[in-house]
Amino acid sequence: MPHRIPPLRAGHSLQLLEGSAEYFPALVTAIDAARQEVWLETYILDFTAASAEVVWALERAARRGVSVRVVVDGFGSGPMPAAWRERLLEAGVDWRVFAPVGRFGVLTPSSWRRLHRKLCVVDERVAFCGGINILDDLHDPNHGPLPAPRLDFAVQVTGPLVAQVRAAMLRLWQRMRAFEALRRGGLSGALTSLRASRPAEPLPRAAPTARQGSRAALVLRDNFRHRTNIERAYRRAIGRARSEVIIANAYFVPGRKMREALINAARRGVRVVLLLQGRYEYFMQYYAARPIYGALLRAGVDIHEYSPSFLHAKVAVIDGRWATVGSSNIDPLSLLLAREANLVIEDAGFAQALRARLLHAVAQEGEPMEAEQYAQRPLRQRLLERIAQVVMRLALTIEGKRTYW
Structure with missing residues (x-):
């Protein structure tokens, strides 16, 4: 039976962001201010032009001891360039690929269920949600340079929803770890992985204000x-x-x-x-x-x-x-x-x-x-x-x- 649509909750501050020209600077600013953790999910993570600025911010955060977890889709994102793979691995970025495409590509129906979400949470303080990939507005992986920026939007949000976004990303992370453990060690390995990755205590947050929002x-x-x-x-x-x-x-x-x-x-x-x-x-x-x-x-x-x-x-x-x-x-x-x-x-x-x-x-x-x-x-x-x-x-x-x- 379908779950009911969640009710609207008050107390949020929202900022509309248009295109990577507005989204990336806001994302980089939030990541550079991170003290404890950064969670990022995206369908496409590209390393061309302005999108590299976001990846550099992730690397900087990991090098100063912030827990950085990234999930990309196995079809939407191509192989990571070797130089970037070495840098991010050395920095300590925890990188996962959702449903890597097998030898038959998307010809098998099981491969059609993709991770298309674009979410980010920093320190359970600020979250981002929208349609914008980590992909420069003027670059397309299939069509090359674009004549004008693609039209797309995201939202920067603070308030009660930030914890919900983090919880949704954590659930996916746990399931991915459990499936990886199942492939490697069978059912016992999956159960062990789930027990080991139970949700941590929520991060400390500022007391809510009286503003309705x-x-x-x-x-x-x-x-x-x-x-x-x-x-x-x-x-x-x-x-x-x-x-x-x-x-x-x-x-x-x-x-x-x-x-x-x-x-x-x-x-x-x-x-x-x-x-x-x-x-x-x-x-x-x-x-x-x-x-x-x-x-x-x-x-x-x-x-x-x-x-x-x-x-x-x-x-x-x-x-x-x-x-x-x-x-x-x-x-x-x-x-x-x-x-x-x-x-x-x-x-x-x-x-x-x-x-x-x-x-x-x-x-x-x-x-x-x-x-x-x-x-x-x-x-x-x-x-x-x-x-x-x-x-x-x-x-x-x-x-x-x-x-x-």
């Missing part, structure tokens, strides 16, 4: 207790929308229930605006998304495609007061298979700041998709769309997720 919740998606929480949080907020829904999402292939929520909102008079990927990045996500546009356009949904660079954001603002920022796309990989983490926020000031940035991108950097233009798209494009959808449906059938559509 922003209301927020950490919403996780995994394959255990939190299988549908992020999608349900989206659908609940869309279902309650009264005036406006704005969503910016990189890989947008919503299932039946999500499509119905958006269509129903538009039909009851809510302004629904979607900012979606306009540049070709990956075949499946690019072409499987477009057949969905038709029903949305007919319902009155405004669709704009972002094309100055890659859109990588996974954010939404509803009625100017509810917002979410995180790692989860609105597609089957994120909503059904990958480990994801979003912050859900109720704070008018934060929501309005994000809303203003999204509306600027829609007006100045997005190309509107007109219903007539969509209906006249070339036959070749329709064929590629059909192929992408068939392949995606087949993959979902193999995973036992046929009801998504």
